[in-house]
Amino acid sequence: MKRCGCLFKHIANFKNLLEAARKALRGSKKFKKDAAEFYFDLENQLINLEMELRDGTYRPRPYTTFTIYEPKRRKICAAHFRDRVVHHAFCNVLEPLWDRTMIYDTYACRKNKGMHRAVQRAQYFSRRFPYFLKADIRKYFETIDHHRLKKLLERKIKDIDVLKMLQLIIDHAAPGSIDGKGVPIGTLTSQLFANLYLGELDHYIKERLRIKAYIRYMDDFIIFGHDKEEMRNYLDNARIFIENNLLLEIKDDVTRIAPIHQGLPFLGLRIFPNLIRLQRSNLVRIRRKIVKRERQFRKGAIDEDFLIRSVGSMLAHISHADTYHLRRDIFY
DSSP states (O other), X not given: OOOBOSOHHHHSSHHHHHHHHHHHHHTSOTTSHHHHHHHHTHHHHHHHHHHHHHHTOOOOOOOEEEEEOSSSOEEEEEOOHHHHHHHHHHHHHHHHHHHTTSOTTBOTTOTTOSHHHHHHHHXXXXXXXXXXXXXXXXXXXXXXXXXXXXXXXXXXXXXXXXXXXXXXXXXXXXXXXXXXXXXOTTOHHHXXXXXXXXXXXXXXXXXXXXXXXEEEETTEEEEEESSHHHHHHHHHHHHHHHHHHSOOOBOGGGOEEEEGGXXXXXXXXXXXXXXXXXXXXXXXXXXXXXHHHHHHHHTTSXXXXXXXXXXXXXXXXXXXXXXXXXHHHHHO
């Protein structure tokens, strides 16, 4: 890839920051204090932010952390609204450039891709190959190596000002993280860094191993093939590359090589050549959420419009699987 230069002037300008602020507001609750204060004095806030970025005095503020327990326990870091504006400003410029360097079959955090496209592609491959290898990375966001990530960014960007700001964001680590490791779960730049970091694995698998049937969704990746021995060889090669070049580890306890007819577990679904089912753990979680929303509505904690939108989004999500009878039974 040709290194990109002259980017900082496009990032740190008022027009881009204004667009970034609008995107940040769409992704946050408008009544939150930091968002309301920023928008109350929007023009001055953006002017000051532009000046700080240009003269190098910008510094990110501490993260707000909280823990979620579904689908598994994770510590989430919420950036201050002002910092989220900066993250969007960088992604507005950098994401389209980096997206062109990614392979077709990586689906997380990309326009016109996403989870449902990944599932469709996995089913497409399941109709053409009898075996699959499913693997993911152990504690991926927590173990991304800062030095390797910075070197990767230097191979793609030659604008010194942009590199300095990206290094500042990388070094602004989550509370309790290992020194020199990890990007915080929950920030926009972390998603971009994480996707870019494993893009190295994508190119190794597609260009060096010459594997045609391959899919990645963030740190989950799937390889399709014709026999188990072939899958084991692919796994050994991928493991060596991941450990030596990316300083990461494959999560052995969930790595699976199996025939397609047993069903491919992927993104909360079980994929067969002619059928997509909801995994039981996902079904239980959705039922609990619907019961919780109904209880909140009866107590007056949420209104009818919120109840309809919340339950509707859950049903729309599971409608991508073969769940007609399940959705009907929920209402009965």
